[in-house]
Amino acid sequence: MSKYTSFPDPNDDQNPFQDPSVTQHSSNTDYPTLDLYNPFDNRSTGPPPPYEATSPSAPPPAQIPPRTTPTEPKNYGSYSTQQSAVSATTAELLQKQEELERKARELERRERELDSHARSTGTGRQNNWPPLPSFCPVGPCFYQDINVEISQAFQRTVTIMYYFWMYTACTLFFNLISCLAMFCVDTSGGVGLGLAILWFLLFTPCSFVCWYRPVYKAFRSDSSFNFFLFFFIFFVQVVVYVIMTIGIPGWGFSGWIMALAALNTNVAVGVIMLLNAVAFTAQASMGVVMLKKVHSLYRQTGASFQKAQAEFATGMLSNQAVRQAAASATTAAAQGTFTGAR
Template sequence: MSKYTSFPEPGDDHNPFQDPAVTQHSSNTEYATLDLYNPFDNKNGPPPPAYAATAPSAPQPVVPATTPPSRTTPTEPRNYGTSFTPQTAVNATTAELLRKQEELEKKARELERRERELDSHALGPGATRQNNWPPLPTFCPVGPCFYQDINMEISQSFQHTVSIMYYYWMFTACTLAFNLISCLSLFCVEPSGGVGLGLAILWVILFTPCSFVCWYRPVYKAFRSDSSFNFFAFFFIFFVQVIFYVIMTIGIPGWGFSGWIVSLAALKTSVPVGVIMMLNAILFTAQAAMGVVLLKRVHSLYRQTGASFVKAQAEFATGVMSNQAVRQAAANATASAAQGAFTGAAR
């Protein structure tokens, strides 16, 4: 059977390595074999032609890529549709630094406020601070009457509200001053309105300091020391003040207020004067509306502080009895009553 095929029979003693083609190829030194060439041995000379043809050439210079390589790590997120540039990284770093700077500045202001609070407590209850309001010049014969520092004396949760009340007081003072200018302009075109001008002068002189003392200082002291008595004093006086603001907005003739009624009537006499008075009426309207909003805001904060009418009564009694003049008057009255009783008993 083996004579018809090229494959030997299993029983034949045939060595495949004795094949003439294999022996001829092994005797040819032109081919690179492991027995003939060792690439790590420099003594054998240059490599055979087969290895010389496939020898690696000189390394090519690496050209920097214009775009960053794509992410190949499976855990890293892939970027679809957007390109990451160095400018984006710079912007992100700058925003992070600005945010950290704002946080540090906020912490620095808080530490400074706490330091001032500690300094104020270190003064002791008997120590007095130098008054700083109103900020008058040094050559003025009258000095400041009050000490005011919202950042130091008021808790941080109430500082915003107290600051708004202070700015609101300044707004009311400016509105009254503008009301004086409006009444003066009306007096220039209509001399019979001298009564309104005189009352406008009285209102700006009376309401400006009284509003500061009667309702701004109580709300300031209420938030400073959580005083129930000052809260109730503010609510009563400020409610009456808001009623006056409504009357100012209406503008009753002859009352010295440039409200809507007086301003509309002034348009018939002089259009420029009527326009000025209408602007004053708009300011009065905004003043009344803001007063109602601030009254509700302070009342909501008052309910959070735990103040009550009972505490207000106790604070009033304590304050009255701690007054030196009141105690002296009570002592004198008691001594007079006792002396009268003793004299009557002796008779």
């Protein structure tokens, strides 16, 4: 008894699994197990089957879990896609830089031209329109240089307005010829011929001064007052163009009514007047288009009615004649008040 209750000697190396009862049990293959014997099975009448040792199956291979990150990396595209995007951005920046450099060169060129012109003439500018010959006793009245005075963004519009004014003058001259041809066939149309001469002599210079020069100065100095002056006068001019196209008898315009009536009198004269009516129609249509075009550009320049009023007041106060007239009126009113008080 003391053999099993006393502590073993430290030098005595005893293995508990080498006990005879353990080794005998492990070596006995006839011992039944619960996995192979079912006592509640009615079909099993004999003794339980002997124990059969099963070969241990190989453990399933360990699966390495996929590596996960807190946030999935963003797909920035392939290297070629990124390279193309960078190239497009670089090309756009280079294009903008070239445009800015071109505008800077244009401004420098205009400044050099103005400086050279001022040094050569001794003044800021010299009138060059209308281009009259040197022997003419009347000299030019205006200075005009679209490439120098007008910004590059508005040069095309101002040039079209200048050519449109020239077209208007040519149409009025053609109207005079049409009325003259009608007068040669029918002498009772002398009033129409006289009015055609009057319209040509009146509208040609007045249209240049009243609506072309305001639009020229408006784009030259971004003047709100000149914009409003142009809109008012040119709208009236477009209405006159429509009346010219209609061709009311006795008004001196070879429009559609006069042209269709002239066909009954003389076919050749009627054809000439029909061509003149077509020219008047194109003139009226072009006038409407250019009015809308200038109005759209006017909205982009930042002009306003308040600026127009301020420019008008400044211009009136800076005018020497207006100041002298105002001073004279103030002096006369003061003298009248003093005399009345006495």
